[in-house]
Each structure stands twice: as C-alpha cells, then as structure tokens.
Amino acid sequence: MTHEQNLLFAAFAVQMSLVPAPKALEATAAWAVDPGTPLPDRLIAMEVLTEAGRATITQLLRAAEAEFEGNTAAALQAVVEDPHAFGRYFHRVALSEEGDPDAMSTLAGATATHGHPGLLAILHETPGRYKGESEYARGGMGRVLLVHDAHLGRDIAMKELLPNVSRSGETASLGNASPVRLSVPLINRFLQEARITGQLEHPSIVPVYELGNRRDGQLYYTMKLVRGETLHRAIHQAKRTEDRLALLPHFVDLCQAIAYAHSRGVLHRDIKPANVMVGEFGETVVLDWGLAKGRGQNDVHQEGFADAMRALNAGGDTALADTEYGQIVGTPAYMPPEQARGELDKV
Structure with missing residues (x-):
C-alpha cells in the first residue's frame, strides 16, 4: 500500500466507527515510524479491526480511487474536504456487484444476509433527465418526489432514500453519528423494497421503472405516478350504501394483487386502505411495499x-x-x- 492508501484506509476506518480515533492515531504513529507494516495489518494486530471490516474498507478505498482515476492523493483530499464524498463511495460499494452484503450488514451490527439475492450494478442518474422536482410525501426512510421525465415526456414518482435518518426521523449530522451505521440498514431496506416491487408485474401493483444513484450519492427508484385518492379516503367519503358497494371492485382487485404477490412468495405485511390507490379511471393500485418479505430471503425488518x-x-x-x-x-x-x-x- 502507498502512503496515501494507508492514510485513506485509516480515515475510512474512523469515519465508519470501525476503529476508535485514538487507536487509529496510535497505529498511524507506529506506521509512520515503521512503514514496512501496512496500517490495516497493524489495526488487525491491535484487535481493533476485523477481517470483514478490512475487506469493506478496501472496497471503499477502491471506489474512491476509481472516482479520481487511481489518484489516491486526490481521493484522500476529497474525503477530508467534501462531507458527501464518503456517502458516495459507500453507496457505490453497496450497489456494486463486488459489494459484499455480509460485510455491509456486519458494519451495521445486523445479521449476515446469507442467501441475499445480490446487489445490483449501479446506475447513475442521467443529468437533466428528471426535472421539476417537488416533494409529495416524506416518511421515516425516504421521500417521494413528483418529477418530470424529460426523456419520455411524462410525469412520474421518484422515491429517494434519506440515508442519515435517526429513529426520531431527524437527519443526523456526520459529527455525532456514524453515517454507515445509520445508512446500512436503510440501504438494505430501500434496495429490498425497490427490488421486490420491481419484480411484481401485475396491473394492480405499482411498476418500478429505474433504480439508481443520484448525482449527490443518494439512492432512488422511479415508478408510475398514480393519480387519484386512497381507498381509505374513498371509503370515508362514501356515505351511502350504494357508494360503498361501488368500491367493492377495488377490493376484489386488491385481493387479486395480493394473491399474485403470494404466488410469487411475497408478503406485503402492511395492507391497509391508506396503501391502496383508487385511480381516476377505475384502476386499483397497491402501494408501499417497504415492509414486504420475500420467501427464502433474509428479512431486513x-x-x-x-x-x-x-x-x-x-x-x-x-x-x-x-x-x-x-x-x-x-x-x-x-x-x-x-x-x-x-x-x-x-x-
């Protein structure tokens, strides 16, 4: 490892809260005196870093170098000066085919994701494709934006991951919480939601168009924009018996959609009228598969x-x-x- 690679490795180890800062400084001081033993080896010998942690930090280091075409010094400077740089590299590793999901889960203190279907190759947002963004809704894991797809000339919905979100729903600063420990569980949930929803092809299940990485490093996926109202609202507005009976076809459509999902080994686990849209032209669409579970897959929830x-x-x-x-x-x-x-x- 070069001088810059050792320093960048130490920076990532501290940013990820895998190595306490005093221990990292101690190892760095010893390495400066005797550079013959790389910093990763010293940290492992000090029993403050595991092999799984080393493997993941190495992946982050490679992602950082790739952004600067192998210029490790420039990557190191970016990590020091740009607060968003670390998040970009982490998301790239999480989405890359080489990313080790077991190592990622270990960093979050989660159970290793044995049998995980594999992480998707990254797709970068095409500059200028999505315009006129306006926030439609926000939840504990992300927010839904209304955007215009300039390539296809249509309005769609975009769900964007908000990675540094604490349990209270407030954005955590990088100074008082590890971005990785906050981001890893959210990334796992977000990817599972996009993947499961995208694999369910049914007229009454919202279709996913694209999963990728925004220019600022945030994950997103796009989907059909369903215009109408929720079944919950429609039920409460139906004051007469005949009005409520008119909603029965939507209930039947809902049952068909859930039956299809079950045939594919997927449980929604959050079926309620508020998660069902009644479209302007009679369509029924089941939304929010964020808590869904696939048969034989690790349950991130x-x-x-x-x-x-x-x-x-x-x-x-x-x-x-x-x-x-x-x-x-x-x-x-x-x-x-x-x-x-x-x-x-x-x-």
Missing part, C-alpha cells in the same frame, strides 16, 4: 418488527407508536394475527 410487536403486546397502541416500526405499520387492526402476537416466523 425482523428486528424492527419484533421490537414493535413486543411494545404492542406490552403497552398497546400507544407503546407501539413510540417504536420505529410502530410509526410505519400504524394501527394493529390490519395486521395478520400472527404478526400482532409477535409470531413473525409464522407470517
């Missing part, structure tokens, strides 16, 4: 769901609402009984 269900059973709706996932799943009235009881392995 397992821990969050378990915490929420324990809170529900211990303290009711109020305690549930205070948890991260309680704010997402909302009222238990629409949950499968097994899920509400915390028997997640049976869902």
